[in-house]
Amino acid sequence: MKPQKILPFVCASLFAAPALAANTSAALATTDDYVNAGAKRASSDYNVIPDRFGIHGTIRVRADSGDTATNYATEDNAKNNTASHLNADLWFSARVYKDWKIVTQIEPQIDLETGKFNGDHDVPMNKLYAEGTVHDKIKARVGKFGAFSSYGRVLDNEVTGAELFFDYKYPTKVAVARVTKHLNDNPWGVEVRREMMVSAQTMIPVTDKVNVGATAVYLNDVKQPDNSRKNAIFGEIGADVKINDDWSAMAAYSRSNLTGVKDSAGKKVSPDGIFTGVRFKKAEWEVRNSYDVFFNLRRVGAMSGISSVEDYSKNVQGAQIGFNYVPYKNFKLNAFYLHGKQVNATVGSNKQDVNVVRGQIEYKF
Secondary structure, three states: OOHHHHHHHHHHHHHOOOOOOOOOOOOOOOOOOOOOOHHHHHHHOOEEEOOOEEEEEEEEEEEEEEOOOHHHOOOOOOOOEEEEEEEEEEEEEEEEEOOEEEEEEEOOEEEOOOOOEOOOOOOOEEEEEEEEEEEOOEEEEEEEEEEEOOOOOOOEEEEEEEEEEEOOOOOEEEEEEEEEEEHHHOOOOOEEEEEEEEEEEEEEEOOOOEEEEEEEEEEEEEEOOOOOEEEEEEEEEEEEEEOOOOEEEEEEEEEEOOOOOEOOOOOEOOOEEEEEEEEEEOOOOOOOOOEEEEEEEEEEOOOOOOOOOOOOOOOEEEEEEEEEEOOOOOEEEEEEEEEEEEOOOOOOOOOOEEEEEEEEEEEEO
8 A cells, every 4th residue: 555545544444434343342442452451461460570560361271172173174074173272371561661561472372182382383472562652642552462453353463563542532543564364364365465454443432331433454465366466455343232230232244345255166255244242241350250141143254354252253154152150260261152154165065064162261360
């Protein structure tokens, strides 16, 4: 994208759709959002050196069973499989000047079936950035950080670049960064290789119980299966509502302009996705015996939405039910069952089942 075109894109994405968004898991603030929130906890919950250096972490053990890889299956009628791992999510935060901090996150993961570390590195460094106040209510983040769109339906991955957060009446984020990955980890060869990304995200608190907003993302020079290149635009729109003290609900829709990619059956890969859910109660880390029960419906095409908050949502249509329970302070149990099918076939013309059961236990310190 040429420099003279960046500003019009950002302005348009901020004001063209003041309807629907806002992450239900966290605020838009640089130190509070879902994928980077550990930075704030590291500097406040456990201080090794008071007001200077902090550590925070979460350790989890997870086991999945069923069609754990069928959303992007490489063979027809793949057999049920199990997957289990031990994961440590560790955050380190050091204050260097006023409220400016240097933050890093490492996340080693061990496959409990093989005893080996997952990924290219035994101890991968997922994030390394500096953040703090630039002026008044304007904050910045620079480095390798997590990009998470309003509901995770467009962005949920690490990027390298800079982000500004404007904490005024309508909280807004603008980012210019570089991303390297297969887009939404899809199997059709659509990828971004160290190209520029421009994103804008805003939230409008309509009432104290209703948030609306939107996210727009521009990706430069996306490589498609035929090796052609195309500039891509992704948009996400949604809403979350607190119905009463016990019930909450959300819905989000996302879409991209990548419409020429075809699946194994020769059909166009779905460019859009929709996700909606309800939740009863709320499991809180600090409150013993707190819990929640959730149910959601989805049809998330491979070109449109991923979210680590709701697993197995890529190229899946179906329903999920699950719960969270806190038996003791800082311990959380989680389980869910996902019943669905592929949105687009990955082997032949048959859309395979994606039925998964998960059990997980987490400890936060």
